[in-house]
Amino acid sequence: MNAGSVSGLRIDRLVTSGTFSLDGGTWDVDNNVWIVGNDAECIVIDPAHDAAQVEAAVAGRQVTAILLTHGHDDHIAAVGEFRGRVNAPVYLNRADWMLWERVFPGTEPDRAIEDGDTFEVAGARLVALHTPGHSPGSVCFSLESEGTVFSGDTLFQGGPGATGRSYSDFPTIIESIRTRLLTLPADTVVRTGHGDPTTVGAEAPQLEEWIARGH
Template sequence: MSRVETVATGAAGARIERLVTSGTFSLDGGTWDVDNNVWIVGDDAEAIVIDPAHDAAAVAAAVGDRRVHVILLTHGHDDHIRAAREAADLLGAPLCLNPADRMLWDAVYDDAPDREILNGDTFKVAGERLYARYTPGHSPGSTCFVSPTLGAVFTGDTLFQGGPGATGRSYSDFPTIIDSIRRELLTLPEETAVYTGHGDSTTIGAEKPHLDEWIARGH
């Protein structure tokens, strides 16, 4: 059974929770088993959900009776979005995606996302704000969400513990993801917690010294 874990709590009482769900990721004719991090930001009354992957019922159970303002999608790969419409229906919340990933969305759904995410958009919940930062590379529309007061950034598959997300598949580009990470993420305070789309969390300070190694390694 999936378990919800509180990973951080802000001074104003908002908290960050993680739910891990399991399923598959398919692209370019291949399919892989994956575990995804689902992030819930809010308090006992309201929340924002980021990337409700694989198991909409588990996400709804983790949210409980809280009001969900929006569901934010970091990008359009099918492991992140395939359960998103069902989750939106269960939670009564609009789905938001950067329009540059619309072709990935359209490979899964016949309808459109409910709202577009554009660089600089602000999302409010439980006295906190999440700011959208456009970080293409892993996919054309990849977007991260920064909460300065919670000291957090939700990076989807753009930045992981140990380096950038994969860029060896369709619609991805290694120089672009490196530029996005350099400009939009490594400029954050070093103590900023990095909450990723898969695997363990890290910090900006832990990853920043390794940029040149990532570039030398390539995708």
């Protein structure tokens, strides 16, 4: 939990465990679930794996939106149940709706996220940044007042998200990171979809090395 510069705002991190499946493989993963709000209301980013566990972390607050950074099943498989528990709309960039369809056939998210969309909660504003590469519809959420960005699987401590599977592209993710994330202030905290947070300043100097490695 971190005290924010908007009065009463806090950012909670919950780690949930499950699996990620794509291209015929399945892997065990731990996911970060981010909850942004105050004692009355919150937004939940990527309520992964365990809907009951995420609901417990919400602790009775009104959930005004469920924001998905992308459509991979480790991030969205529990969303259907969680949406039913908290009665909140689910947002996902339309370019990843084909991934949603794989998990929830015949259904759609409630609303599409567009680049630049804003989401208000507890006096703070999250801004959607379309950052394709890990998936076509990957989105990060900038929370400027708190000096942080929720990067999903676009940027991690030590490098970009994976691009070796279907619907991903390494040059695209590098361009997204270069133009949308590394342009943020150096002290911006990057709250990732998996693992520990980092900062823009810690990751920016490695850009040329990532490109040279081409992973």
